[in-house]
Amino acid sequence: MPPIDLRSDTVTRPTPEMRQAMFEAEVGDDVYREDPTINRLEERAAELVGKEAGLFVPTGSMGNTIAIKCLTTHGQEVISDARGHLLDYELAMTAWFSGCLIRPIPTVDGILSWEMIAKQIRPLGPNAADTGCIEVENTHNLAGGTVYPQEVLDEICDQAHERGIAVHMDGARLFNAATTTGQPVHAAARRICERVDTVMFCLSKGLGAPVGSMLAGPKAVMERARRYRKRLGGGMRQAGILAAAGLIALEKMPLRLHEDHANARLFAAGLMQIAGIRVEHPEPATNIVIFDIGGTGKSSKEISDALKARGVLINGFSPTAMRAVTHYDVSSDDCQQALATLADVAGC
């Protein structure tokens, strides 16, 4: 029996339909822009999020790295939430590749507001670096899959643009955010992205493609982005094999994400019944459940190891905080079984 893997939605495997499409994919050399499947994916992705152009990148991290490089110049600041993936999980690429400093803002739920941001835009003068761009993460991973209220995001974009500051959205889980609107998911994703300058979203993770993310934005910016991708070693050749899966991820998989959200709510409700466990958001907005196991008297490493020995994978990200992520490859029965195992492990 394979383990029940709640470590991340990055672990999803391609569907049979994706594998068939990969087998049949028409390909060419994408560095010459001759891969028809990649070209189709880039056009479709841009269209779906309402941007002029799209760029296929191997990973979400590379997409964010390139976006920040395109929107800033050396020596500027990038405003981000203090628990952002950009800050904590991307090996300081903002410093390494773009030569910028991240100015982090602590938030309760990962959601920035213009009011918070305005205070961190430093007045121009002899001592302060200017703000190059603002980065928003939607959904917010470590805050528990939280979603930006549209009016908050729109205000950030409008105010930033008035000051000549660009906004990049790390929408690794953009379609999870779109699912929560109750509107048709593709149209909702487009609305979410309407005012941001650039957006990165992942085809892997909840959408199930084996590899790849998309960056989208204005045509001129994406032309520069393509050159940065090459500089980073991301000029791929017959990558249409991956794009074929990506097209299915883009068209079909967003339509089922509500199932993952229902499983996350089920999982959170179950966790609340286990003594010693505290759930950060009893009703998670999307597919990420953050919980604290401090009250069990055990560390997250001990819990994680004991779960693993019994076929359940859940990671900790601090001595007592753990994260479970629901996705295509875990059913509601799997979630129930994982809860029962966790109750046993926490109690003994």
Ligand code: TLP
């Ligand atoms: N997140 C991964 C880990 O890196 C933490 C996960 O398991 O959730 N933005 C956000 C918000 C992400 O959650 C991730 C991946 C990325 C960017 C980076 O994507 P990849 O892994 O494709 O570089």
